[in-house]
Amino acid sequence: MGKPKAKVDDKICLACGGCISLCPHDALSMLGGRAFVAEDKCLSCAICIRTCPVGAISGEVYK
Amino acid sequence: MKYDVVVVGSGPAGTVTARFAAESGAKVLIVERRAEVGVPVLCGEGISQKIDDWGMLEGKRWIANKMEGARIYSPDGTMVRLSADMAGNETGYVVYRDIFDKELARMAVKAGTEIMMKTEVTGLLKENEIITGVKANQFNEEIDIEADIVVGADGVESKIGQWAGIDTLLKPHDLETCAQYTLTNIECDKEYCDFYLGEEIAPGGYAWVFPKGKDVANVGIGILASLSESGMALKLLDKFIGSHPELKKGEPVRLLAGAVPVAQPVETVKDHLLLVGDAARHADPITGGGLTTSLEGGKIAGETIGKAVNEQKFDNEILGSYETGWKEAFGKKLRRNYLVKEILLGFEDKTLNLLADSLKDYKFEEFSTFSIVKALVLKHPTLLMKLKPLMKISVEK
Numbered sequence: 001m002g003k004p005k006a007k008v009d010d011k012i013c014l015a016c017g018g019c020i021s022l023c024p025h026d027a028l029s030m031l032g033g034r035a036f037v038a039e040d041k042c043l044s045c046a047i048c049i050r051t052c053p054v055g056a057i058s059g060e061v062y063k
Numbered sequence: 064m065k066y067d068v069v070v071v072g073s074g075p076a077g078t079v080t081a082r083f084a085a086e087s088g089a090k091v092l093i094v095e096r097r098a099e100v101g102v103p104v105l106c107g108e109g110i111s112q113k114i115d116d117w118g119m120l121e122g123k124r125w126i127a128n129k130m131e132g133a134r135i136y137s138p139d140g141t142m143v144r145l146s147a148d149m150a151g152n153e154t155g156y157v158v159y160r161d162i163f164d165k166e167l168a169r170m171a172v173k174a175g176t177e178i179m180m181k182t183e184v185t186g187l188l189k190e191n192e193i194i195t196g197v198k199a200n201q202f203n204e205e206i207d208i209e210a211d212i213v214v215g216a217d218g219v220e221s222k223i224g225q226w227a228g229i230d231t232l233l234k235p236h237d238l239e240t241c242a243q244y245t246l247t248n249i250e251c252d253k254e255y256c257d258f259y260l261g262e263e264i265a266p267g268g269y270a271w272v273f274p275k276g277k278d279v280a281n282v283g284i285g286i287l288a289s290l291s292e293s294g295m296a297l298k299l300l301d302k303f304i305g306s307h308p309e310l311k312k313g314e315p316v317r318l319l320a321g322a323v324p325v326a327q328p329v330e331t332v333k334d335h336l337l338l339v340g341d342a343a344r345h346a347d348p349i350t351g352g353g354l355t356t357s358l359e360g361g362k363i364a365g366e367t368i369g370k371a372v373n374e375q376k377f378d379n380e381i382l383g384s385y386e387t388g389w390k391e392a393f394g395k396k397l398r399r400n401y402l403v404k405e406i407l408l409g410f411e412d413k414t415l416n417l418l419a420d421s422l423k424d425y426k427f428e429e430f431s432t433f434s435i436v437k438a439l440v441l442k443h444p445t446l447l448m449k450l451k452p453l454m455k456i457s458v459e460k
């Protein structure tokens with residue numbers, strides 16, 4: 001437990017929505033024109049981190 | 064507020080659905096989260112010339128460039144040339160998507176559709192489990208919009224389907240993650256859309272150069288999300304441009320990130336609800352092109368809705384003719400191309416090079432499975448085994 005949650009860097013995100021379509025835990029949505037992670041839903045699976053085309057999502061959760 | 068139909072999303076699938084529903088007499092509202100229809104553009108902007116026959120767009124202002132065909136470059140640089148009618152969904156025109164989308168919106172409005180901008184749909188309205196409209200947020204105010212039919216035209220990040228109990232979740236294996244620059248002051252051959260294949264160039268996808276003129280082009284890349292690492296699409300795009308002097312001399316005037324479903328289509332109809340376009344996972348699994356199916360599917364959806372509204376019946380049974388309709392129009396092709404995608408993903412660079420070498424001098428005017436196979440067998444007989452599953456699919460059709 002206590003793994004870091006995914007976090008979107010607003011300054012990098014270009015709002016393509018890819019992460020939202022892939023999140024198996026429905027933790028991502030578009031908010032104010034950027035992707036947003038609902039921390040209570042995020043299970044740190046890192047799919048969004050790996051697949052972000054511009055590297056806007058971090059969390060140091062994947063090896 | 065009460066409408067016959069509320070369409071979520073003002074992309075091509077949404078506006079075309081709205082137009083044909085409104086033309087058959089329905090009272091239609093489009094709800095769009097953004098502040099401008101068609102902006103930002105998240106697209107390579109290539110589309111087939113077959114849209115000429117559909118009469119869905121007037122004038123020519125939305126056309127940037129008309130293409131002669133496509134050129135596909137294998138990993139070792141061998142080029143195969145296809146004429147426009149052979150090249151499928153993504154060549155024909157390169158368009159200005161912002162103008163294209165606004166022209167489709169104009170046609171919808173002409174038919175009587177209303178549009179609400181800067182309004183985000185946040186959930187479905189339900190009464191006794193029956194969908195009765197959508198909840199939305201407009202300038203920070205919660206509003207309820209009642210409608211007999213809700214259309215999810217909310218693109219790749221669609222939530223509408225999920226809220227209605229349809230499984231629209233994509234696996235990384237079924238999504239292309241993309242980045243694209245519009246580069247200006249470059250040199251390109253404005254007659255051709257170019258596609259570049261290779262594990263090093265774009266794992267599980269391709270890089271593209273779609274010219275909007277002789278010195279401007281959309282230069283982008285899509286990689287399979289399951290093969291991606293953080294930020295990889297943009298890094299590979301920069302590398303691709305760096306290795307092409309004719310592109311490297313330009314500068315970007317636009318940068319976008321994007322995502323394209325290359326999946327099998329989902330269930331698209333529930334009582335009181337339809338999914339269209341990318342929300343329905345209707346993009347072509349091989350090329351990622353989703354514009355033509357958005358238009359075709361949107362028209363079928365709109366006409367179905369027109370009938371439903373006239374009969375005042377909104378159940379799965381009457382709306383189901385939309386699903387039957389799109390399956391007839393392009394369902395088979397999507398299914399087949401999904402299988403082809405799976406096979407192509409298994410091809411190594413070596414195989415792609417041999418394939419290109421066999422086809423490079425092939426005259427595609429006489430396009431038939433038989434003559435292609437003949438060309439392959441003559442040149443590289445070992446290819447035949449690798450292509451067997453592909454030929455099986457093309458014969459089954």
Ligand SMILES: Cc1cc2nc3c(=O)[nH]c(=O)nc-3n(C[C@H](O)[C@H](O)[C@H](O)COP(=O)(O)OP(=O)(O)OC[C@H]3O[C@@H](n4cnc5c(N)ncnc54)[C@H](O)[C@@H]3O)c2cc1C
Pocket residue numbers: 071072073074075076077094095096097101105106107108109110152153182183184185216217218219221241242243283320321322323339340341342346351352353354355357
């Ligand atoms: C990089 C890239 C290149 C591409 N290149 C091509 C190409 O060359 N040729 C081609 O044919 N296709 C291409 N595609 C695919 C094509 O862009 C899509 O298939 C097409 O845009 C789908 O149209 P749509 O109407 O379904 O969705 P979209 O055009 O994505 O429209 C969805 C709309 O819904 C709105 N929305 C979403 N959620 C909400 C909400 N909750 N409330 C209100 N509004 C909402 C969005 O703001 C958006 O305006 C490309 C895609 C990408 C990402």
